[in-house]
Amino acid sequence: MKILLFLIAGLGVLFAPPSPAFAKVNIFACEPEWAALAEEIGGSFVTVKSATNAQQDVHHIRAKPSLLAAMRKADLVFCSGASLESGWLPILLKKAGGPDVQPETIGWIMAADYVEKLDVMTGHVDRSMGHVHPEGNPHVHLDPHNISALADIVGDRLMLIDNANATNYQNNLDAFQAKWKVLTKKWEVNAQGLKGKKVVVYHNAWAYLLTWLEVDVIASLEPKPGVPPTASHLEAILKDVQGANVAAILVAPFERRDAAEWLSGKSGVPVTYMPFTVGGSTQAYDLTTLFEETIRLLMARL
Numbered sequence: 001m002k003i004l005l006f007l008i009a010g011l012g013v014l015f016a017p018p019s020p021a022f023a024k025v026n027i028f029a030c031e032p033e034w035a036a037l038a039e040e041i042g043g044s045f046v047t048v049k050s051a052t053n054a055q056q057d058v059h060h061i062r063a064k065p066s067l068l069a070a071m072r073k074a075d076l077v078f079c080s081g082a083s084l085e086s087g088w089l090p091i092l093l094k095k096a097g098g099p100d101v102q103p104e105t106i107g108w109i110m111a112a113d114y115v116e117k118l119d120v121m122t123g124h125v126d127r128s129m130g131h132v133h134p135e136g137n138p139h140v141h142l143d144p145h146n147i148s149a150l151a152d153i154v155g156d157r158l159m160l161i162d163n164a165n166a167t168n169y170q171n172n173l174d175a176f177q178a179k180w181k182v183l184t185k186k187w188e189v190n191a192q193g194l195k196g197k198k199v200v201v202y203h204n205a206w207a208y209l210l211t212w213l214e215v216d217v218i219a220s221l222e223p224k225p226g227v228p229p230t231a232s233h234l235e236a237i238l239k240d241v242q243g244a245n246v247a248a249i250l251v252a253p254f255e256r257r258d259a260a261e262w263l264s265g266k267s268g269v270p271v272t273y274m275p276f277t278v279g280g281s282t283q284a285y286d287l288t289t290l291f292e293e294t295i296r297l298l299m300a301r302l
Helices: 002-015 032-045 065-073 089-096 144-161 163-190 207-213 231-241 258-267 287-301
Strands: 025-029 046-050 076-079 108-110 198-201 216-220 248-251 271-273
Touching (some): 032 046, 032 287
Parallel strands (some): 025 046, 076 108
């Protein structure tokens, strides 16, 4: 009898109709920029959850229940890496991550692993140096060439995870890359006047953008990464800024404004509030408009 049941079950599988395409791929993105890129390539075949928004400092996020629920559903985890999310992502993975989204699996993408990183540290590193990232600067998304590189990675992973829709992902990827190539060239031509200009930043989150555009950073408002500005440090920056023809002080939506405004008031250097990521301003609502608005703001100041 058992043999007969096994034979019937086997025949049922053999003659069953083809299985439907993979249900929508659930993507857990740590930051809005990666959520936006995943949506560009995944289109209608993915559901994307961004763990953070543009008003939040990604260094300081709690592993709250809603994120655990999202991680539990995830087929793909897409984050910046280089220890940017080290305070909360490992907790989510341990408590809710499935076997297919653990490090070194197809469902695991850390953006910093696929680009040439800036500010890689060698030698001794400890907490007295501030909130540093020995692996390199994790804020890789503000160089459009990095976005292009990550688009290929996301496309490849989606085609592996959901092969039934591989043609759709490839078409989306091809369309995005064609569009992005034209836009990147346009931005580089339009921003040529920025080369050699000088800025002050709050935190070294702008390294990839400013390296791409060849803009010089003469100071950071933080005395050490992650350490709030002090009066003595701001006074020292004021001396450096005076007479140096500094064009702007760049501040992200989640960064404190008081130090930048104090320095601006004393030096006359204007503060420019930048979107930093998708959703950082009403004008920066996707990847294209993020770069459009970023270039526009810089050109207006510099």
